[in-house]
Amino acid sequence: MTIENPASVWRLRxxxxxxxPPVWRRFDTYADVKLSQLHxxxxxxxxxxxxxLFSYQDGRGYGDQISSELRLCDVCRVGDALTYTYDFGDNWQHRVTxxxxxxxPKGT
Structure with a gap:
């Protein structure tokens, strides 16, 4: 799956x-960022x-790991989510939406 304009900017939560209590952050990044960079x-x-160590999985939190060499826009669209797991010992799971x-922006 790829998006029409991988040069766009995406807002992530x-x-x-x-x-x-809930712990979350919101930031903007380019849609074509590699998942290894997104880490x-x-x-x-x-x-x-x-x-x-870290890994990515589909938004349901189970199934095959997603290669960190893929771009965000290759695996998601607006409204989609990934599960990002950090520290396999403590198993800190994050939903990336x-x-x-x-x-x-022009000129970038």
């Missing part, structure tokens, strides 16, 4: 699952320290 963005906005798409 990242929520740490199974914690109270660094999530680490930054969530305050994690890049110390553990594509909330909306916007035009890329």
């Amino acid at each position: 990242v929520e740490l699952l199974d914690v109270a 660094y963005f999530i680490q930054g906005v969530m305050g994690w320290e890049l110390m553990h 594509v909330e909306k798409t916007m035009a890329r």
